[in-house]
Amino acid sequence: MNRSALAAHDAAALQVPAQSCYCCSHCSLPPHSTPLLPTTAQIKQEIIPKKMGLLTAAAIATVSAGGAVVAAPVILGVVGFGSAGIAASSYAAAWMSSAAIANGGGVAAGSLFAVLQSAGMAGLSTAATAAVAGTGGTVGGLVAAVLI
Structure with missing residues (x-):
């Protein structure tokens, strides 16, 4: 492509309708030398919600x-594994x-x-705390992932 044809192609590429994407692999335009930048509307409608979705998912997992x-x-x-031992008439007592x-x-x-009796009496160990946090985060x- 000569320089004037390339300039004409790039000028035409910048006139992509708002509903078209800004990626050559998804729009009807042939590939061009300079990438198209997303419009402000596309940033607000497509890019920010995707980023916010990831941030929201990370926040939910962390919390x-x-x-x-x-x-x-x-x-x-509540189940009956207390610091003084197994509570009488509790689920833990029936299980025991x-x-x-x-x-x-x-x-x-x-x-x-x-293991649960030990955790109830002495608290969670570092490994147990990490396991509980990992499970809760997962x-x-x-x-x-289901909600967003």
């Missing part, structure tokens, strides 16, 4: 991770009774019940 870490000790207490009957009189060391990110 979910923090919320899970804060909620975990509260939920353990079932586990003891199933295991011949005791709760198996390292079982989920034993769930929050998945929820955000």
Whole structure:
């Protein structure tokens, strides 16, 4: 293409209707030497919502991770795993009774019940806090992906 034809092509490219995109692979114009810049309307309608969607998803995931870490000790207490041990007549007490009957009189060391009892009495370890935060963040990110 000579210089005048290229200039005419670029001038025509700048007259793309507002509903057309600014990428040559998606519009009806042949490829040109200078990239088209998005219009202000396209920035407001297409680019900003996509960026805000990602920021919103990241914010939801972050808040979910923090919320899970804060909620975990509260939920353990509500279920019956307290700092003084298993609360009488709680879900944890019923579970402990079932586990003891199933295991011949005791709760198996390292079982989920034993881990939750330990977390209820001593709080979450660093590893448990990281696991709870990771799980909360993942769930929050998945929820955000569905909603956004």
